[in-house]
């Protein structure tokens with residue numbers, strides 16, 4: 467089910483103070499949009515660069531715990547991996563019955579890393595838009611879509627509050643779609659994990675094995691910037707609809723030849739089904755929690771490996787040549 471501006475009434479937010487916790491990608495844009503919508507916004511932040519920025523932007527900026535005690539609606543917009551600790555230590559002590567917690571991703575609630583008291587409303591407004599876009603699309607008058615859900619309805623008003631907030635951050639103009647914390651978690655993690663970057667890396671390895679220069683391979687596959695244009699065509703004309711903007715040869719290659727045999731397609735789908743399964747049964751979340759508990763060693767090792775990968779080394783040379791990185 468979709469909801470639009472007409473389904474959302476800001477009266478449900480009358481007299482409520484909105485707290486933004488984490489003045490980063492999402493926090494800043496959502497705070498600015500809600501202030502423009504006429505809401506009273508206070509920012510909770512550890513004393514850091516982000517706090518300085520929010521003060522410069524003219525927001526009352528308080529330590530996390532003070533802002534939590536003051537706010538009636540709390541947008542928890544810190545990175546997912548630090549959220550449970552911040553919630554426990556700085557936000558939970560200041561919460562009062564009837565307060566509304568707003569999450570921009572389903573992860574911590576779905577996997578029960580945060581278990582809010584039952585007398586709190588718990589909702590999700592998950593923008594399908596990067597933080598800067600949340601601000602820019604609203605200023606441009608289009609807005610952006612979001613997945614929304616109610617996890618806990620303590621006072622019978624959670625749905626109305628969720629829609630009003632969706633409107634205030636600028637999302638009901640394009641429309642918000644009823645989802646669940648689980649669905650958002652699956653699609654969000656799946657998008658990150660289905661392997662687009664490694665598919666490009668493998669393609670470049672194969673092209674260079676075949677005697678093509680790394681420069682030619684990288685420019686073709688992504689480095690020229692053409693993919694940015696094509697990405698916009700997906701948005702404007704549809705994933706396959708945009709093929710009409712390519713040559714006939716390209717259209718045949720992409721639509722017919724690239725599809726492969728049915729058994730190849732089924733094998734790839736089986737691989738993708740495995741990714742969904744490991745998200746759904748919590749294996750990925752458990753692995754990621756263990757990685758964090760072990761000082762992020764596995765992530766740091768992978769970062770070092772990729773930094774020393776022949777493709778990355780060639781990419782650095784190409785980008786220096788193109789003036790993107792300084793030598």
Ligand code: NDP
Pocket residue numbers: 487488489490491492493511512514515516542543544545546548552569570571592593594595596597
């Ligand atoms: P950011 O990485 O931009 O971080 C937000 C803020 O958290 C920063 O102000 C940062 O302060 C602060 N912060 C980081 N660590 C701590 C800490 N230990 N204690 C206190 N504050 C801390 O987050 P995003 O805006 O990217 O993500 C916020 C939420 O939005 C997440 O749930 C994410 O999944 C969701 N989301 C993000 C999208 C995106 O495009 N980024 C899209 C849709 C949803 P400092 O600057 O000092 O580090």
